[in-house]
Amino acid sequence: MPKINVLPKQVAELIAAGEVVERPASVIKELVENSIDAKASNIMVEIQHGGISYIRITDDGCGISSEDVPKAFLRHATSKIISDRDLNSISTLGFRGEALAAVSSVSRAELFTKPHGETLGTHYKIEGGTETLCEEAGCPDGTTIIIRDIFYNTPARMKFLKKDVSEANAAAAVVDRIALSHPEIAFKFIRDGKQTLNTSGDGKVNGTVYSVLGREFSGTLIPVKGTLDKIEVEGLTCKPVSCRPTRNYQFVFLNGRLVRSGTVTAAAEQAYKNSAMIGKFPGFVLYLTVPFDTVDVNVHPAKTEVRFSDERRIFDAVYSAVKNAIVSGDTRPEVKLKPPSFNPFERLKKEEYTQQPIDKPTIAEKIYGTGLHNNAKPVLRDDSIPSFVNNYSTVGPRGEKVEATVQPQYPPTPVNTRETEIKEKIAVDITKEEGNEKPEIILIGEAFSTYIIVQMGSSVFMIDKHAAHERIIFNDLKKHITPAPQALLTPVTLNLDPEEYGAVISNTALLKDAGFEVEDFGNSSVRVFTVPSSLTKEDVEGLLSELAENLLKKSVAEVERLEDIYHTVACRSAIKAGNKLSPLEMKKLAERVLYSDDIMYCPHGRPVAFEIKRRELEKQFGRIQ
Numbered sequence: 085m086p087k088i089n090v091l092p093k094q095v096a097e098l099i100a101a102g103e104v105v106e107r108p109a110s111v112i113k114e115l116v117e118n119s120i121d122a123k124a125s126n127i128m129v130e131i132q133h134g135g136i137s138y139i140r141i142t143d144d145g146c147g148i149s150s151e152d153v154p155k156a157f158l159r160h161a162t163s164k165i166i167s168d169r170d171l172n173s174i175s176t177l178g179f180r181g182e183a184l185a186a187v188s189s190v191s192r193a194e195l196f197t198k199p200h201g202e203t204l205g206t207h208y209k210i211e212g213g214t215e216t217l218c219e220e221a222g223c224p225d226g227t228t229i230i231i232r233d234i235f236y237n238t239p240a241r242m243k244f245l246k247k248d249v250s251e252a253n254a255a256a257a258v259v260d261r262i263a264l265s266h267p268e269i270a271f272k273f274i275r276d277g278k279q280t281l282n283t284s285g286d287g288k289v290n291g292t293v294y295s296v297l298g299r300e301f302s303g304t305l306i307p308v309k310g311t312l313d314k315i316e317v318e319g320l321t322c323k324p325v326s327c328r329p330t331r332n333y334q335f336v337f338l339n340g341r342l343v344r345s346g347t348v349t350a351a352a353e354q355a356y357k358n359s360a361m362i363g364k365f366p367g368f369v370l371y372l373t374v375p376f377d378t379v380d381v382n383v384h385p386a387k388t389e390v391r392f393s394d395e396r397r398i399f400d401a402v403y404s405a406v407k408n409a410i411v412s413g414d415t416r417p418e419v420k421l422k423p424p425s426f427n428p429f430e431r432l433k434k435e436e437y438t439q440q441p442i443d444k445p446t447i448a449e450k451i452y453g454t455g456l457h458n459n460a461k462p463v464l465r466d467d468s469i470p471s472f473v474n475n476y477s478t479v480g481p482r483g484e485k486v487e488a489t490v491q492p493q494y495p496p497t498p499v500n501t502r503e504t505e506i507k508e509k510i511a512v513d514i515t516k517e518e519g520n521e522k523p524e525i526i527l528i529g530e531a532f533s534t535y536i537i538v539q540m541g542s543s544v545f546m547i548d549k550h551a552a553h554e555r556i557i558f559n560d561l562k563k564h565i566t567p568a569p570q571a572l573l574t575p576v577t578l579n580l581d582p583e584e585y586g587a588v589i590s591n592t593a594l595l596k597d598a599g600f601e602v603e604d605f606g607n608s609s610v611r612v613f614t615v616p617s618s619l620t621k622e623d624v625e626g627l628l629s630e631l632a633e634n635l636l637k638k639s640v641a642e643v644e645r646l647e648d649i650y651h652t653v654a655c656r657s658a659i660k661a662g663n664k665l666s667p668l669e670m671k672k673l674a675e676r677v678l679y680s681d682d683i684m685y686c687p688h689g690r691p692v693a694f695e696i697k698r699r700e701l702e703k704q705f706g707r708i709q
Contacts, residue, residue, distance in 0.1 A: 105186050107245060108135025108234055114183035115229055118338070119143035120269065124226065125285060129259050130274040132286035134251030136234055144226040147199035150206045154218060157193075157210055159185040189213040191234045192239070197227040201428055212237045231373030256280065260296045260385070264369060265337045266291035289320060292450045293369055295621055301333060308368070310405030315393035315395050317405035321352065321368035324359040324410060324684070325417045325691050333367030338379065338390060347395045348372065357644075358558070358651065359410060367657060370402065399466050414543075414684055418695045421704055491605035496610035507585040524601060527671045534661040538674045542698040545678060549665065551686035554658035557618055558687045561650040569599035576612045576624045583612065584632035591635050594642060600628070627656050650659040651687040 105111055112129060119127050132138035148156055153582045160183060166467025187193060188210045191569035198205025235242040245251060252275055263271040270285025283295045294302040294686075300390050304326035308319045329383035336348045349368065356366050380391040392398050523541035528535055536547040560566045580588065585608040588595070592602050612624055619627065634648050659665070663671070677683045683692055 085627045085704070094096040105190055105364070106475055108139060111139060111187050111191075111231055111256045112141070112255050113137070113258050113262070114187065115139075115231075116259070118183060118228065120262070120266060122146045122227065125270060126270045126272075128272040128274070129255075131252060131255055132276055133233075133249035134245075135255045136245060136248065136251060139230065139231040139234075139255075140228065142226070142228040144224075147202075147205070147226055148195075148197045148432070149199055150220070153195065153197065153206045153208045154215060155212075157188050157208075157215070160619055165497060170455050184219075185213070187231060190238055192232040193234065195227065196221060196223040196229075200225045222398055227362070232300040251603065252276070259336065261342045264292060264335055265340055265342050267334055275442055283699075289318075289369065289371075291450060293320060294416060294508040297369075299331065304367070305369075305645075306371065306409055308405050308409040309666070310401065311402060312401035315397060315401040316373040317370060318373075319368065319370040321370070322366050323407055323414050323417075324356055324366075324689060327364035327366050328366060328687070331365045334365070335369045336372065337370065338372045339374065339376065341390075345390060345392075345398075347392065347403050351399040355403050355406035355410060356689075358647065359685045360686040362397050364407075364689065368406070369405075372402070400700045402699055405409050410684065416684060416693055416695045418697065419692045421696070421700045450685050455604045467571050524696065525671060525674050527667055527674065530665075531671060532661075533664070536665075536670045536674055538671070538678070540647075541677055544696045544698070545674070545693050547674055547677055547693040548661075548690070548694070549663075549670070549673060550658050550661050550689050551688075551690045552673060552683065554654045554686045555683050555692055556676055557657050558650055558654035559682060560618070561653060562647070566599075568603070571614050572612065572624075577609055578612065578625055578628055579609050580629065580632060582611075583636055584629060587632045587635040588628065591645070594646060595639070595649065597646060598653065602628075616657070617654050619653065622657050625651065645670045654687060 105114075105140035108131065112131075112135065114131065118128060122143060124143035127145050128140075128142045130138075130142075135670045149608065184193075189212060192210070192211045195210075196205060197208075202368060205223040207217065207219050207223070209215070209217035235245070256273060256275065259271060259273045259281060263269075263281065267283070267289050268285060268287040269283075271281060271283045272279060273281035281295065283292050290302065290305075293305065301322075304322045305320035307321060308317060309319050310317045319337075322328075331349070332353070334349060336343055336345050338345070352366060352368055360366060361537065374392075378391075380463065405573075431694040467674060511614075526539040528537040528544070529538055531546070536552075537551050538545050540548065557566075589604050592604075595602050599614065600612060601614040603611045603613065607612045612628065615624055630652055631649055633665045634652065642698055656693040677693055685691055699708070
């Protein structure tokens with residue numbers, strides 16, 4: 085029988101370090117969280133060679149008193165909890181008292197620290213868990229900790245580290261996420277002598293997201309804010325049209341801590357149902373504030389997983405906050421046109437395309453032109469009209485000269501005056517749109533028998549008529565404002581396979597709520613007596629089979645299954661691309677879409693309409709800059 089041994093202190097510390105220190109990035113996470121708990125306003129992280137050879141973290145927090153410095157590097161030494169009761173309401177990021185002990189046991193650590201108001205600070209060194217220096221030193225308020233040569237004493241761990249660039253990328257990702265979690269703190273990250281992150285620390289989430297995640301992502305976001313049962317949800321989430329093919333841009337922070345939560349992610353994604361395209365995922369940065377005694381953060385050594393006392397309340401709070409943000413903050417997708425690839429004025433000198441002063445023509449020259457022969461018959465002309473119009477107006481079909489019917493005009497308006505007029509017209513259109521008066525919708529036409537083109541105010545809109553009609557039907561079904569279900573002249577009998585038959589029979593009440601009155605006809609057959617008013621008899625057979633198949637696949641709440649039925653009915657009932665509409669029908673459809681705030685996307689998540697602002701078109705044609 086193997087003999088049981090008590091492990092030496094050094095071995096036990098190395099094993100414990102394995103739970104906390106996986107790579108340089110995990111060292112940075114633990115130490116920066118300590119800086120945040122120390123109430124720092126500015127935190128700087130510097131690494132070299134991916135953090136393997138050098139990490140320095142500097143903060144302006146409260147510092148550590150000289151007598152407490154050696155104790156801070158002992159296992160289970162912490163200033164953040166005292167008794168077991170404190171575990172029921174943890175409000176700090178670090179609390180285990182293992183970070184400094186674990187890190188110092190596998191590296192060479194050096195510390196400079198001074199509490200505010202003290203004259204001198206402390207300089208402390210510890211290598212492989214063994215103290216080598218502790219002395220007074222002059223240093224600024226706060227704490228600076230330097231970590232060198234991670235895993236120098238554990239070669240087995242060292243060989244699992246990746247290349248410097250990979251470790252540096254992981255470290256940068258950790259700093260990015262912590263910076264997002266605390267926009268009120270200014271963060272700097274220096275990588276091999278180059279600063280790659282600098283946040284302002286002004287507390288504004290938008291600015292921090294811009295600094296960390298970039299302009300492209302931050303430009304797609306709308307604000308989120310909501311409260312439910314003492315659960316506060318704030319932050320930013322993307323517009324449905326900007327959903328992404330991966331979940332890489334989903335960040336959840338709970339009481340200032342970055343966490344992974346399937347409940348929060350599922351709630352946020354559910355809020356996008358029938359707005360985002362299938363297979364696309366929303367990006368969001370959400371901050372949850374919950375009572376500390378309703379969440380357990382002591383689930384995992386890395387403190388990234390949490391357990392809620394009431395998952396359903398968390399789900400409802402996140403769902404309602406994100407859903408309200410989508411409804412109130414989303415706008416129609418706007419098309420941004422690229423600048424023209426060729427500008428004919430670029431090759432000309434300024435004086436060649438700037439309007440030159442000219443002598444004013446006489447009245448006779450305005451009417452008859454200049455350079456007429458004495459015997460020539462005067463011909464009316466107008467230089468403000470294109471030459472092909474003048475030629476057509478002054479020459480008859482047999483070559484004879486005829487008098488033009490076009491009235492003479494004054495010379496064209498100078499370019500700068502024209503640009504001013506255009507800007508003023510755009511301003512007037514925008515003012516109308518911002519007022520209570522709904523701008524008139526002018527039908528321009530239809531493209532490819534699919535897209536309706538209209539003008540409203542200072543914008544042109546292209547509307548997908550199938551997607552628009554599908555969304556209208558879907559919304560009406562959900563609001564129960566559709567006409568009563570229509571009774572079929574003769575009931576339709578359908579033969580289904582046994583599984584589909586069972587799904588339909590077990591959901592007859594649900595189908596009735598959607599407008600289908602279905603009766604068991606025996607031998608895997610059903611009879612349909614009524615259908616939603618938007619359907620025809622020809623739609624029934626294929627539609628009911630599709631509904632049965634969907635009911636078999638989904639084991640979700642009744643309200644969601646009902647929405648799936650509405651979705652399927654709307655898709656089958658909507659006008660299709662290629663269906664002909666009269667001008668009046670197209671205009672009415674456009675009015676229903678553009679005068680409503682809840683018709684943005686079809687139930688599949690595709691945009692219903694795109695907007696092209698007049699200013700974009702004016703830029704393309706060189707009318708304005």
